[in-house]
Amino acid sequence: MSAITRDEQTTTVPFSDRLAEAVERKRTQLVVGLDPRVDLLPVELRGEAGRGRAAAAGAVERFCKGIVDAVAPYVVAVKPQVAFFEALGGDGWLALEAVSRYASEAGLLVIADAKRGDIGSTARAYAAAFLEPRGVEPPLADALTVNPYLGTDSIDPYLAACRRYGAGIFCLVRTSNAGAGDLQDAVLSNGEPVWRHVAGLVERWGADLIGERGMSSVGAVVGATVPRLIGDARRSMPQQTILLPGVGAQGATPADVARAFTSGPASALVNASRSVIFAYRDTEDDWRAAAGAEAARLSADIWAAAGW
Amino acid sequence: MSAITRDEQTTTVPFSDRLAEAVERKRTQLVVGLDPRVDLLPVELRGEAGRGRAAAAGAVERFCKGIVDAVAPYVVAVKPQVAFFEALGGDGWLALEAVSRYASEAGLLVIADAKRGDIGSTARAYAAAFLEPRGVEPPLADALTVNPYLGTDSIDPYLAACRRYGAGIFCLVRTSNAGAGDLQDAVLSNGEPVWRHVAGLVERWGADLIGERGMSSVGAVVGATVPRLIGDARRSMPQQTILLPGVGAQGATPADVARAFTSGPASALVNASRSVIFAYRDTEDDWRAAAGAEAARLSADIWAAAGW
Numbered sequence: 001m002s003a004i005t006r007d008e009q010t011t012t013v014p015f016s017d018r019l020a021e022a023v024e025r026k027r028t029q030l031v032v033g034l035d036p037r038v039d040l041l042p043v044e045l046r047g048e049a050g051r052g053r054a055a056a057a058g059a060v061e062r063f064c065k066g067i068v069d070a071v072a073p074y075v076v077a078v079k080p081q082v083a084f085f086e087a088l089g090g091d092g093w094l095a096l097e098a099v100s101r102y103a104s105e106a107g108l109l110v111i112a113d114a115k116r117g118d119i120g121s122t123a124r125a126y127a128a129a130f131l132e133p134r135g136v137e138p139p140l141a142d143a144l145t146v147n148p149y150l151g152t153d154s155i156d157p158y159l160a161a162c163r164r165y166g167a168g169i170f171c172l173v174r175t176s177n178a179g180a181g182d183l184q185d186a187v188l189s190n191g192e193p194v195w196r197h198v199a200g201l202v203e204r205w206g207a208d209l210i211g212e213r214g215m216s217s218v219g220a221v222v223g224a225t226v227p228r229l230i231g232d233a234r235r236s237m238p239q240q241t242i243l244l245p246g247v248g249a250q251g252a253t254p255a256d257v258a259r260a261f262t263s264g265p266a267s268a269l270v271n272a273s274r275s276v277i278f279a280y281r282d283t284e285d286d287w288r289a290a291a292g293a294e295a296a297r298l299s300a301d302i303w304a305a306a307g308w
Numbered sequence: 309m310s311a312i313t314r315d316e317q318t319t320t321v322p323f324s325d326r327l328a329e330a331v332e333r334k335r336t337q338l339v340v341g342l343d344p345r346v347d348l349l350p351v352e353l354r355g356e357a358g359r360g361r362a363a364a365a366g367a368v369e370r371f372c373k374g375i376v377d378a379v380a381p382y383v384v385a386v387k388p389q390v391a392f393f394e395a396l397g398g399d400g401w402l403a404l405e406a407v408s409r410y411a412s413e414a415g416l417l418v419i420a421d422a423k424r425g426d427i428g429s430t431a432r433a434y435a436a437a438f439l440e441p442r443g444v445e446p447p448l449a450d451a452l453t454v455n456p457y458l459g460t461d462s463i464d465p466y467l468a469a470c471r472r473y474g475a476g477i478f479c480l481v482r483t484s485n486a487g488a489g490d491l492q493d494a495v496l497s498n499g500e501p502v503w504r505h506v507a508g509l510v511e512r513w514g515a516d517l518i519g520e521r522g523m524s525s526v527g528a529v530v531g532a533t534v535p536r537l538i539g540d541a542r543r544s545m546p547q548q549t550i551l552l553p554g555v556g557a558q559g560a561t562p563a564d565v566a567r568a569f570t571s572g573p574a575s576a577l578v579n580a581s582r583s584v585i586f587a588y589r590d591t592e593d594d595w596r597a598a599a600g601a602e603a604a605r606l607s608a609d610i611w612a613a614a615g616w
Contacts, residue, residue, distance in 0.1 A: 035430070052443065083426060083433035089442065090402035097397060113430075117455055118391060118423050119485040122343070125391035134397065135360060147425055149457045149480060151487025172457060177427040179459025186505055187497045194502060197494055 014211035015168030022076045023266035030299040032071045033273030034080040036060040040278050042287040057091035064099040067277050070292035074299040077109035110141040117147030124157040131161035143168035148198050162209050168217040171202045176223025176246035199236040224252035231259040242268040248275025254301040265308035322519035323476030330384045331574035338607040340379045341581030342388040344368040348586050350595040365399035372407040375585050378600035382607040385417035418449040425455030432465040439469035451476035456506050470517050476525040479510045484531025484554035507544040532560035539567040550576040556583025562609040573616035
């Protein structure tokens, strides 16, 4: 059985089905986040990165490709964090394009972590930037993280890309950071926290994008750092694939996220970024070997915890 | 009196004071949004734009520079909408950098409309991308629009750039689009809508960034399409510069926004995008002349309505 990649656009297999196929074939729900902080690059690349932004972008590209090679057997997707590429300007963006293409050719899904949110006419441009074919080139990514603050019409262009090109989105619902509660946990007049209201919106946005495996191509981002919330989010959004950041450097464990998987083996994805890509900092190993070993370990732990 | 530009970083004059100085010197509170939709470019540029993304980025750059030339006498800032540049990939990002530099050299402030919002470590990268010096180059922009959904620690890196480099931010509070109410108008248990809760957060984030003119470098985005809300937002955030999109193509008039200016002549900025940059579509004029005429007209109307 071969991977269904985004090069086969004409089939427009829904993102959720492409994801489920890949999870079951590779037996992993791990996503590795590509957060290429220049100051944390291996020393062999860091020197190069000190010679201006173009050189830094080149070092970042080589680093990310090396990570892709190392983790590809153990992950279903990579999640480039767009900010770290944009910090290197136009050269950084070109590196993002090159890394995305490389990951896709390695058979991985690409989730662009950009958390975009803007009014409809602008969201259409972001959809074009991330989720639509670029001339003869395939889309930059298979899926995009988005922000719900501007409401339905700010999400519609991404939903159109999901329908037309088999793309996916993951909408922020309850994030993993310290300040998440400032707005997301504010309590509404019906007693619900803001994040659960957003979960309802996400469910509605994804209602007509349910694939053959029963999951929607409109997923949700729920931080893994508050285990109690994971079960709550799972119940609120039974057909949303939940993307769980926060495992590893942010402190959550594979066991914490187990309850996210009750809707099926591909009903949640666990993301780890720094703990994998910079694993070499805690070992004597080559940076690629260290990342591969950590990804293999995490992937197996999550698969076991998920219980499928 | 000469403009205080972001090239004079060592002075770190607060953004709010740089803005107030420019508003009073040029007698305008108009901001022109650079939303370079390729399909709406003047015919002389559209043909060029049809030859691939690099050519399209070149056409976008020429268009935006022409708009900057045309509107510079009548506006205090331009607001490039980052999505339209990102839709053209790495070449688009390079065009964004070139347009920003060009506007800065024309004595305009640059507000990057990117609406970024992410966890702290990622927000630091976005702050570096938009608000911090890039090696020997000045920052890409003087100010950045940001999204509040992830809370305080997602905003902190931008506040650090405000303090250190005299940057500014405009945080989304109540936007101008149809779906804004889906989340922003949800009512909290204390009877307040979500957006007013966010207004309180914005006020807190900007409390230690008040400049000599009494306004904070942490501003707020409030859509001009709901006039009743403008007065309410003004009272909720007396020291926030309010950036008002929605005038022109989105339907609001200069009179609608008058009540935003009660905290001073530079206490609000009015943004118009498509109605200015694509004004040529409703006239026989050259596209630059049409944009300049529309900017001049709007600027005078707003100054009169503001009543300073």
